[in-house]
Amino acid sequence: MSRQRIVILGGGFAGVYAAMKLEALSKSRTDLEITLVNHENYFVFQPLLPEIISGDIGLIDAISPLRRLLPRTQLFIRDVDGVDFENNTVRLRPGFWPQLRNVQYDHLIVAMGTVTDFRGFPGLAEHALRFKTLQDAVVLRNHLIQVIQEAGIEDDPARKAALLTFVVAGGGFSGVECCAQINDFVRRLARHEPSIDPAQIQVLLAHSGPRILDKEFPESLSEYSQRVLVKKGIRLLLGKRLKAATPDSAVFADGQRILTKTLVSTVPSSPNPAIEGMGLSEERGRLVVDGTLRVQGKENVWSLGDCALVPLPKGGYAPPTAQHATRQAAHLAKNIVRAIDGKPLATFSFDMLGKMGALGHRYAVAELFGKIRLSGLPAWLMWRTIYWWKLPGIDRKIRLGVSWFLDLLIRPDFVQLRLDAQPGVGQRHYETDEFVFMQGDLGDALYVILKGSVSVIARIDGVEQEIARLQAGECFGELAVMSHEGRTASIRCCEPTDLMVIGRSDFRSLVSHLPSFARGFEEIASNRRVARAESTAPLIDR
């Protein structure tokens, strides 16, 4: 009997539950070999992710190591580079050594879900926080802690207000739950800072629709949700669409700019770019599969979950929820075994049981079987009970139970798990009239204009005046980066502007070790000096 190798790409609900079912089905036979490829070595129980923000549960209570869930599956903790369908091979990105790795398959399951995609929204990739993965939740939590700490020692009222303004864009489940948790958390944190008046804290939820959760719930439940959020101190911005972001503000389609240091965007996710490159048939960015979950035109490639467009017998397509993904996973596992055994395949069918959303501590909303509606504490208790029950693995159930119990007993945590990263070369987006830096600021980075233009403004003899205008391709800020003095001028953007940023230490390394790089900057600088007839001191001292 020849062994059949089933390779699963993706470790979300779809991929992990398919692997679990396949492990169960392979207990009675020895010809199945299961392999799973994922970027992380753990499975995230998404519904609990918002609770990580506020520390209601510990950092790792909502996640299970894949190895525990899948003891008999071979794991590759790697990124997918591509698939060679001719040769039934998946290419994986390198581990410690710079070589691709090939993995053969007899059957391939594509379960790569969706990713956050900020293309088409200037500045969001650089300045908005995401909320989809565990890493996003940890980064957001650390950011909130830092913002409150800084607000506690900030003397400038405008800056303090910006620090204490929190904007969440997107009024679906993810945006609402995230906003409710942010609101709970920052208000609790601020109590420890005597210099912060709770009335100064603004938590805003922006949604392009007429009501929050308008796509998920009937009017009554979505209006109830709104009342709960407003009672908790959240301000709703309805009919409001996020357009762009800058280091200091959220910019909306109607032109309004809100000054903030915290913008979270939960705008619709996009298909995983790894899928786009595979050349499989797609529709609306999702892979086209038939009712048996087989990808159109392929004998041994299957797909499910958020990345697949799964047709339902009653018409329409399965929504991208965990409920559907787990049912599809079980169905798909059985169909693959049927295909291997030469038996006829079955068609997927499932009716949604209900929908639930948490609204922060002690509040939730739910709709069951399209009829029963629940809200408030009963819905919240049901929410916790169902998800505790659904959480895979007894270890996690114990941990989560203990966390929820300790949550009653001891005050939650606000340790900032700061993992300092090297900055590298980045980008920034600014809107018209925003300042990149002010005269006298520390020189922390050098900037190259990619798009747009800026005005160089200096205070000379007490009068502010524009001394130059710089266009795309030009750079500024090298003077203060190379010296230990402050910025010699302010920079204001004349239009929406994109900048490339090279951090101080990177810039210094490049200048001192790459003569051509240094020479290029000397040229730029000396041209500018001549044009402005300014000081002739050497710009770059080596």
Place this chain on the structure above:
Amino acid sequence: MSRQRIVILGGGFAGVYAAMKLEALSKSRTDLEITLVNHENYFVFQPLLPEIISGDIGLIDAISPLRRLLPRTQLFIRDVDGVDFENNTVRLRPGFWPQLRNVQYDHLIVAMGTVTDFRGFPGLAEHALRFKTLQDAVVLRNHLIQVIQEAGIEDDPARKAALLTFVVAGGGFSGVECCAQINDFVRRLARHEPSIDPAQIQVLLAHSGPRILDKEFPESLSEYSQRVLVKKGIRLLLGKRLKAATPDSAVFADGQRILTKTLVSTVPSSPNPAIEGMGLSEERGRLVVDGTLRVQGKENVWSLGDCALVPLPKGGYAPPTAQHATRQAAHLAKNIVRAIDGKPLATFSFDMLGKMGALGHRYAVAELFGKIRLSGLPAWLMWRTIYWWKLPGIDRKIRLGVSWFLDLLIRPDFVQLRLDAQPGVGQRHYETDEFVFMQGDLGDALYVILKGSVSVIARIDGVEQEIARLQAGECFGELAVMSHEGRTASIRCCEPTDLMVIGRSDFRSLVSHLPSFARGFEEIASNRRVARAESTAPLIDR
């Protein structure tokens, strides 16, 4: 009554316990204002740090938020830029906006401890893991998980052996405890990987002295410790001094090179560089204070803990331990209040109670009052009891107790908390004959030679031959970085060589947006082409 502002720099045992004592002393009076400056918003209970590696305790069980320990202290979670002793002002590094912040003091307490310092050891800064801070522990733990996962899917025997070799340098408390935990953890992790034979795992502890813990304990206890470690499967390399590190090996003073992907160095710490710049009187890198803990030559500057050279009445100086730091803290707090009240100061004196060291699960060694010696399970139970008792804050005591209890009940975790960082511009060190990359490898970075020289080797018509030699100032690797093909040649170092590394995405940003940068690379490349009479295709395609 004028308010007295006491500013504390540093949030370790010394700084935090001084602040706690000052808070206690200020309960009965209103003229004391306490401020603490620290890089992180938490206090790390150092003795428990090794347990984080193996997950015996949770990530945040060993740390307490400063705000909880110090409810009435003003906190600045910032780095110290410098001190202006003339104007009694501390300068802090920027927060969200690029400006320094000044903080006035009436009394200044310098409690900045020591930092890991790899100067003088080529390659250690780039390739060795540290073990001093919480961040170090998290990074080390994540690295161990990744190494075992990669070993589980590695087919090449030499690479697999390197992945399964773990080297810890330093046989003091920190190195021994860290090594014991690494050993426990990787052996437990490897049990889940069917392709790893436990006999392949090598955990090595290198120490320059004749016995481990030879400075800390008498011969009997240090020999007992050695027997425990050897029984656990650790190999001791005694009389062995680490000299350098490369991406693939640990290099020792006697010339031996051990191939490994995990080198942890706990070599002696150095004074905090922030202190070096202050211009206070130093000896052996520590601040000179008198018996009252006042810094020599200053009226209102005090120091304690690991960064201070505290004289003891019996002669000699206080060792850099938590036991001494906490006693000094209480003493210093009282002396400052005495100084404010115009009362005479008291002289610090304290006899060490004992020393303890953990040796992984269920084993420890201890010496009490210089007489009583304990080892094995009794010492381990005493170790846990004492540290549980010493852990500040009832919240933490509960959490730690629960963690230790869960540790008996459920299997420990191995979730890899991967926070992907942007790479930026870095450095690498290689020794003679090591390869930087091989022909055919993926082009993930460009290299500039800072020191040393390399040989460019290509396989032409099946024969390997040296086609060029590159010296300091030259660069290589740009071809594969700009294309999607593999490396066209291998690079071998002719001598110990330092390289600057620019990652693929950074290099591409710089080339496409900075014409001068691109031009520089075109020049270098075309020179090299002429010299080698190679292909004339444009090297950099824009």
